[in-house]
Amino acid sequence: MKKFSFVAHMPDTPGSLHRAAEIIKKYEGNINRIQFDRRIDPGTVFYEVTASDSSYKKITDELAFIGYLQSSLKPLDFLKFCVYLPNRPGALYEFLGFTTSAGANIALIDFDDKGRHPDRLTVSLNLEQSAIVDRLLDTLKSRYRLEIIEYDKTGKHLDDTVFYVRFAQAVRDLIGESEDAFLLSFLAETNHIAQELMDRGCNPHQVFESVLATGQTMRATSGEHFYADVQQFRITDTATLFCFQPPCGGSLFIIDTPKERVMIDTCYGIYHHDIMAMLSRYGLGDMSRISRVIVTHADADHCGASGFFSAPVSMHHATLEILRTNNRAYGSRSEGSVLEEFYTKMVNLFSKFNVPADVECFSAPTGITRGIFPVIGSFRIGEIELEVLDGLGGHTCGQVFLYSKEYGLIFAADSVINFGSMTKERADYSSLAAFLVTSVNVDSDLAKQERVALMALAEETDRALAPSGRRCLICGGHGAVSVMANGKLAVYGDIMRYEAGRDS
Incomplete structure (x- = not known):
C-alpha cells in the first residue's frame, strides 16, 4: 500500500464529491486527505489516498473516464466583450445558447436597461479551448453588434472560478515552462499548506499570494x-x-x-x-x-x-x-x-x-x-x-x-x-x-x-x-x-x- 495524491476537477453540482468517494471506496482506497473550498475554487478538489498500485490506477482511470481527473493545467483564454441585444423577450436566452454551445464558462455578465447603455450586455468568458474562440466570435458577429474589450491568451485575467489555473500560470511565469505533472504536484503541496494554515485561522488567498510574492520579489530584485x-x-x-x-x-x-x-x-x-x-x-x-x-x-x-x-x-x-x-x-x-x-x-x-x-x-x-x-x-x-x-x-x-x-x-x-x-x-x-x-x-x-x-x-x-x-x-x-x-x-x-x- 502506498500514498498517492491527485487533483480532481468536478462539476459544481450536488453529489459530485460523493461520486468520487464512491469510486475510491470501490477500489479499496483510503482517503488520507481531502481539501475543497469554494472560496478558493468551486471545482477543484485535492486528494491523498492510500491504495495499492493497481487500485490507484483503477481509481484514476475511472475518475478520468467520467471527466473528474485533472491531468493538465493549460491556461484558458479570456474574452471580455460588449454585445448589443435587441430589446425583446428571449433575447438573452438566445445569446446564452451560443455561449453554452461553445463550451464557454461565463465569468461576468452585466446588464441594466436603466443604465447608461440600456441595450448593451457586458460579458466575460473563460474558454477551455482556444480553437473555439474564433468560431464563437464569428457566430456572434453574424448576429449581433460586438465590441471586444479584452482578449487574453496568457491566462493572466481569468477570474476566481479557475483559481488554480491562474495560480499555475503565475508559477510558470516564475520558473519557466514546466510539465503539467510537476505543476499539479506543486499545486497539491501548496493546497496542503493552505489547508494547514486555514486550520490556524489564516486566509487561504493570503497563503497563495505569499507563495507567489516570495518568487516574484526575488525576480523583481534581480x-x-x-x-x-x-x-x-x-x-x-x-x-x-x-x-x-x-x-x-x-x-x-x-x-x-x-x-x-x-x-x-x-x-x-x-x-x-x-x-x-x-x-x-x-x-x-x-x-x-x-x-x-x-x-x-x-x-x-x-x-x-x-x-x-x-x-x-x-x-x-x-x-x-x-x-x-x-x-x-x-x-x-x-x-x-x-x-x-x-x-x-x-x-x-x-x-x-x-x-x-x-x-x-x-x-x-x-x-x-x-x-x-x-x-x-x-x-x-x-x-x-x-x-x-x-x-x-x-x-x-x-x-x-x-x-x-x-x-x-x-x-x-x-x-x-x-x-x-x-x-x-x-x-x-x-x-x-x-x-x-x-x-x-x-x-x-x-x-x-x-x-x-x-x-x-x-x-x-x-x-x-x-x-x-x-x-x-x-x-x-x-x-x-x-x-x-x-x-x-x-x-x-x-x-x-x-x-x-x-x-x-
Whole structure:
C-alpha cells in the first residue's frame, strides 16, 4: 500500500464529491486527505489516498473516464466583450445558447436597461479551448453588434472560478515552462499548506499570494534591479571584511587577504550573476582567489549559490542532510511539518538553488567550548583564526557560528539579527517566510538560548578587547554588522549602497 495524491476537477453540482468517494471506496482506497473550498475554487478538489498500485490506477482511470481527473493545467483564454441585444423577450436566452454551445464558462455578465447603455450586455468568458474562440466570435458577429474589450491568451485575467489555473500560470511565469505533472504536484503541496494554515485561522488567498510574492520579489530584485547594502571593515593590516546585504535573504561575507579570500554564505542562486558583478566592482571578482566557502546553515538564502563555486564548501553534516532531504526541519522536533517541507521546496525552486558538489563537513566536537557552544573546527585566513561553533538547532539543525576572540568577530547566522537595521522592503520579504511557516525557527526555545548565549559571548569579547579600543563585530545573517550597546544591537560603521549599473 502506498500514498498517492491527485487533483480532481468536478462539476459544481450536488453529489459530485460523493461520486468520487464512491469510486475510491470501490477500489479499496483510503482517503488520507481531502481539501475543497469554494472560496478558493468551486471545482477543484485535492486528494491523498492510500491504495495499492493497481487500485490507484483503477481509481484514476475511472475518475478520468467520467471527466473528474485533472491531468493538465493549460491556461484558458479570456474574452471580455460588449454585445448589443435587441430589446425583446428571449433575447438573452438566445445569446446564452451560443455561449453554452461553445463550451464557454461565463465569468461576468452585466446588464441594466436603466443604465447608461440600456441595450448593451457586458460579458466575460473563460474558454477551455482556444480553437473555439474564433468560431464563437464569428457566430456572434453574424448576429449581433460586438465590441471586444479584452482578449487574453496568457491566462493572466481569468477570474476566481479557475483559481488554480491562474495560480499555475503565475508559477510558470516564475520558473519557466514546466510539465503539467510537476505543476499539479506543486499545486497539491501548496493546497496542503493552505489547508494547514486555514486550520490556524489564516486566509487561504493570503497563503497563495505569499507563495507567489516570495518568487516574484526575488525576480523583481534581480538583474538590472539588483542592489545591496555594503559594509567594509579593516580587521588587520592585511585582512578586510566585507558584508553584502542583497535585496532578499541572507547576507554574504568575504574576508579578503593578499593571498586568499574566504566566502561565508552565498545568498540565493538567482542572484549569483548579480553578485559576481557586484564583487568585481569592489575588486573581489577573481573567483580563483576564493579558497573556501563556509556555509552557516541550509536555508537557500544562505547557501543557494554554493554550487556555482569551484572552491570546497564547508558545512555541518546535518546541513548536508537538509540539502539531501529538501526539508529545512530535518533533525528537529518540527521535522514532520508540512509547512517546513513545502517552504524548503518552494524557496529552493524559486531561488534557483544550486547544490554544491564538493562538500567538506565539519569535524566532531573537540572538547573545547565557547560559552554553551562546542568547537567543531577552525579555519585560518591570513592572521585570523575562526573557530566553528556548533549551534543547538534552534533556527535549523546544523546551523554553525564562526568566532574569533582575538579579532572580535562573531558570524551569528540567523540566531542574532539587528532587525532595526533592516529596510522595510527586506522586512516585508522576511515576513512572507514567517507567515508561511508560522516561525522561521524549527525550535523556538533553542533559538532563544542561542541568541542569549551569542550576545553574552559578544559582550564578553568586547570586555576582553576594551584595552585595545576595538569592538566585537556581530555579523548577523541579515541586517547590518553591529555591536553591543547597552544590551542591544547597534549598527557599526558606514553603509554604502550598490546598485546594478550604477556607481556606489
